[in-house]
Amino acid sequence: xxxxxxTQLTALLQQALASVAxxxxxxxxxxxxxxxxTHGDFATNLAMQLAKALKKNPRExxxxxxxxxxxxxxxxxxxxxxxxxxxxxxxxxxxxxxVKAVLAEGENFGRSTQGAWQKVQVEFVSANPxxxxxxxxxRGAAYGASLSSLLTFAGWDVTREYYVNDAGRQMDxxxxxxxxxxxxxxxxxxxxxxNGYQGSYVRDMAAQMTAAHGDKYVRAVxxxxxxxxxxxxxxxxxxEAKAQxxxxxxxxxxxxxxxxxxxxxxxxQHALSEQLADGRDDLEEFGVHFDVWFSEQALxxxxxxxxCVDLLEKNGHLYVQNGARWFKSTTFGxxxxxxxxxxxxLYTYFxxxxxxxxxxxxxxxxxxxxxxxxxxxGYISRVNGAITALGLDAGKLQxxxxxxxxxxxxxxKASMSTRSxxxxxxxxxxxxxxxxxxxxxxxxxKSDQHLDFDLDLAKSQTNENxxxxxxxAHARVCSVINQWGGDLATLAxxxxxxxxxxxxxxxxxxxxxxxxxxxxxxxxxxxxxxAFYLKDLAGEFHGWYxxxxxxxxxxxxxxxxxALAAAVRQTIRNGMTILGVSxxxxx
Numbered sequence: 001x002x003x004x005x006x007t008q009l010t011a012l013l014q015q016a017l018a019s020v021a022x023x024x025x026x027x028x029x030x031x032x033x034x035x036x037x038t039h040g041d042f043a044t045n046l047a048m049q050l051a052k053a054l055k056k057n058p059r060e061x062x063x064x065x066x067x068x069x070x071x072x073x074x075x076x077x078x079x080x081x082x083x084x085x086x087x088x089x090x091x092x093x094x095x096x097x098x099v100k101a102v103l104a105e106g107e108n109f110g111r112s113t114q115g116a117w118q119k120v121q122v123e124f125v126s127a128n129p130x131x132x133x134x135x136x137x138x139r140g141a142a143y144g145a146s147l148s149s150l151l152t153f154a155g156w157d158v159t160r161e162y163y164v165n166d167a168g169r170q171m172d173x174x175x176x177x178x179x180x181x182x183x184x185x186x187x188x189x190x191x192x193x194x195n196g197y198q199g200s201y202v203r204d205m206a207a208q209m210t211a212a213h214g215d216k217y218v219r220a221v222x223x224x225x226x227x228x229x230x231x232x233x234x235x236x237x238x239x240e241a242k243a244q245x246x247x248x249x250x251x252x253x254x255x256x257x258x259x260x261x262x263x264x265x266x267x268x269q270h271a272l273s274e275q276l277a278d279g280r281d282d283l284e285e286f287g288v289h290f291d292v293w294f295s296e297q298a299l300x301x302x303x304x305x306x307x308c309v310d311l312l313e314k315n316g317h318l319y320v321q322n323g324a325r326w327f328k329s330t331t332f333g334x335x336x337x338x339x340x341x342x343x344x345x346l347y348t349y350f351x352x353x354x355x356x357x358x359x360x361x362x363x364x365x366x367x368x369x370x371x372x373x374x375x376x377x378g379y380i381s382r383v384n385g386a387i388t389a390l391g392l393d394a395g396k397l398q399x400x401x402x403x404x405x406x407x408x409x410x411x412x413k414a415s416m417s418t419r420s421x422x423x424x425x426x427x428x429x430x431x432x433x434x435x436x437x438x439x440x441x442x443x444x445x446k447s448d449q450h451l452d453f454d455l456d457l458a459k460s461q462t463n464e465n466x467x468x469x470x471x472x473a474h475a476r477v478c479s480v481i482n483q484w485g486g487d488l489a490t491l492a493x494x495x496x497x498x499x500x501x502x503x504x505x506x507x508x509x510x511x512x513x514x515x516x517x518x519x520x521x522x523x524x525x526x527x528x529x530x531a532f533y534l535k536d537l538a539g540e541f542h543g544w545y546x547x548x549x550x551x552x553x554x555x556x557x558x559x560x561x562x563a564l565a566a567a568v569r570q571t572i573r574n575g576m577t578i579l580g581v582s583x584x585x586x587x
Contacts, residue, residue: 005512006031008074009042009088017046019068020061024053033513040077040087041095041509047084058084095508096496102511102567103491110514110574114522115156121360122148124371125283126163129275130174131199131423133282136373138426139405139451142442142580144371145288146527147400149578154522159365162290163356166272167297168349172253173197174275175268179217179256181206186218190225193252194234195245199423205274209267217267219259228252282427286435287580299355305347308355308390309340317389327354332385335378354386361392368396369525374403374448400525405442405451433458439580440467443531461587463542466535470572471584473538473545477569478585480550484562491563498560503544507564510537514571527579534575541568 010029018025027049031042047062054061062080069078077089102109124144127137144160152158165171177196181203184190192198209217228251232241257264276293283290299305309325312318317328323343327350330337340351360368372379380399387394406413407424430438437458444466445451463469481488499508513533521529550561573583 005074005090005094006042008072009044012070012072012074013044013046013065015070016065016068017050020064021050021054024050033509033516034087037506037509039081039085040079040089042088042090043081043085044088045085047080047086051084062086092500092505093497095505095512096499096564098508098512099494099496099499099563099567100492102570103488103563106570107574107577109570110518111153111155112515112519112522113155114519115151115154117155117157118366119159119364120151120156120367120369121159121161121363121365122151122369122371123161123163123360124148125288126165127279128165128168128170129272129279130170130197131201131275133279133426134423135407135426135429135453136404138286138429138438139442139447140371140373140402141283141286141288141426142439143400143402143447143527145286146439146443146530146579147369147371147525149580150518150522150527150530153574153578154518156367156522159292160290161292161294164276164293164295166276166295167300167352171268171272173249174202174271175264176249176253176256177202178205178209178271179260179267180224180252182209182217183219183221183224185210186215188218188221188224190221190252191231193231193245193249195242195249201275201278205271208274209270217260217263223259224252224255226255228255282425286426286430287439294356294359296352296356299352299359300347304359305352305355308358309347309351311358312340312354312386312389315389315391327382327386327389329382329385332381332388334382334385338382350382350386353383354390357383357387357397358390358392361387361390361396366396367398370397370399371447372399372401374401377401398525401448403448403450405453407453407455409455429453436471436581437465437467440470440531443527443579446526446528466531467581468587469542470534470538470576471582472587473541474569474572474576474583475585475587476545477541477565477572480565481562481569483551484558486559486562488566491559491566494559494563495556496560496563498557499564501548503540503547504561504564507537507540507544507568510540511567511571514575530575530578534572534579537568537571537575541565 009031013029014025017027017029021027027046029044029046031044034040034043047058047065050061051058059080062084065086066078066080073091074094075088076091079087081087122144125137125141127133133141148158148160174197177198180190180192180196184192185206229244229247231248232244256267260267309318312327313325317331318325318340319328320326324339325341326337327340328337338350339348340354341347357368384394384397387397407429433455441453441458442451457465461468499505517529517533521527548561550558550565552558552561576583
């Protein structure tokens with residue numbers, strides 16, 4: 001309904017514009033909903049847009065436009081306001097027409113064709129499978145899932161993808177950490193490196209190896225430590241000490257690979273499979289689903305990384321220095337050039353990332369959306385540069401940054417370090433506050449804004465808890481409909497002209513905004529706008545519910561009010577479904 005009204009109002013303004021300024025009929029007409037409802041239902045700044053060209057005061061132009069505006073049953077009042085805005089107040093009957101639209105369209109109410117079914121890939125989470133997902137990963141997961149649902153609702157053909165970093169050093173560290181814990185379980189005591197993965201899940205994976213294969217992978221302690229540099233004291237945290245610890249860890253990995261030979265692949269795959277399966281289960285339980293789990297290793301196995309680097313060289317964007325191959329990243333706005341292949345022949349993570357983006361483009365997506373942590377902000381320019389250097393359209397790539405979520409428990413920040421094992425997992429958070437609160441609270445802020453996750457608020461059953469507040473509105477409507485006891489199909493014939501008090505008209509206006517909210521949120525990659533809208537809609541409904549009786553003796557008025565309430569329920573359901581939050585029938 002909102003789109004139809006805007007289309008009709010635009011047509012009226014175009015006719016007025018043709019009379020007032022025939023030479024400026026190509027001026028775009030913008031109609032927005034005023035924040036203050038006393039300013040009407042729609043407003044336009046058309047007069048201010050014309051002021052410079054016509055060399056007139058905007059208010060004078062606005063009055064001329066009003067004088068030439070064709071009469072319409074759509075509008076009950078049109079007036080000039082402020083510096084030259086034109087405010088329109090719609091006929092009450094036009095406002096309440098949205099109720100019939102909601103009831104007729106049901107779960108499709110609010111859907112749009114903005115995306116024209118273009119193919120878009122949304123890649124999100126993509127956490128290294130080196131340990132359980134923590135609450136920081138949870139925000140990216142909730143944002144990516146909600147955004148994917150939002151884009152689907154707005155007419156895009158969405159592919160949800162998880163990039164599995166299964167080829168890098170971090171996986172080697174996890175594998176060697178698991179093997180060292182396994183050795184310890186067999187009496188081979190090797191000092192555990194402080195920069196290894198120390199969570200209890202590593203011991204669990206080691207125990208699984210013991211249960212399945214006994215002492216098959218046991219090696220002597222002297223062989224494990226052979227040639228490894230000594231580690232600095234635990235009291236040292238300077239850069240030199242950190243570098244020595246990393247060298248020691250790399251030496252342990254090299255020894256493990258040599259001592260285990262072909263069996264290293266088993267240890268590595270065991271750790272990867274266990275953590276990937278745990279992450280997948282965790283996300284599925286969180287209502288976060290992926291269409292594709294893409295392996296980084298596959299980029300090497302298919303030769304795409306080598307082909308990609310060769311293509312960059314062919315296009316003149318590489319040079320060799322000290323035996324390494326460098327990408328001329330500064331040409332594309334990066335702060336320094338980047339190594340893509342080290343002097344030892346090994347490709348860098350950046351090289352595989354470039355190849356991954358080449359693969360995305362070769363799969364024919366019209367748009368590619370990467371959801372990255374805010375700490376990857378500096379990475380955007382070099383990836384865009386690499387895409388351009390490959391001869392591709394970097395404009396197809398859009399990066400949405402997600403700030404860290406900080407969990408507060410008892411007034412204290414919780415650590416989220418995967419390597420140290422001292423972190424709060426997403427599974428623990430979900431167990432404490434529930435999936436619904438997790439999904440909604442993560443969506444309550446713009447993704448690139450800092451988020452403090454208030455546990456006490458998330459668990460409270462009060463109006464201050466927004467997810468409870470919205471779900472309670474839904475449950476209240478369910479209760480009203482159950483008490484009413486009629487056939488919902490009959491509400492299509494309800495006399496909506498009886499909905500004439502200000503609260504009812506305000507709710508109708510809010511319902512009519514839903515499609516615009518969907519389009520705006522999809523355009524801005526901003527599902528938090530859905531959360532804000534639902535909170536406002538719930539507030540309008542609660543105010544009406546508390547002020548008026550729904551089930552009055554007058555059957556016609558009763559049906560009209562039930563129809564309005566049912567429309568509110570359906571719109572809440574549609575919005576909450578996008579956010580991945582349930583709508584209980586009773587609370």
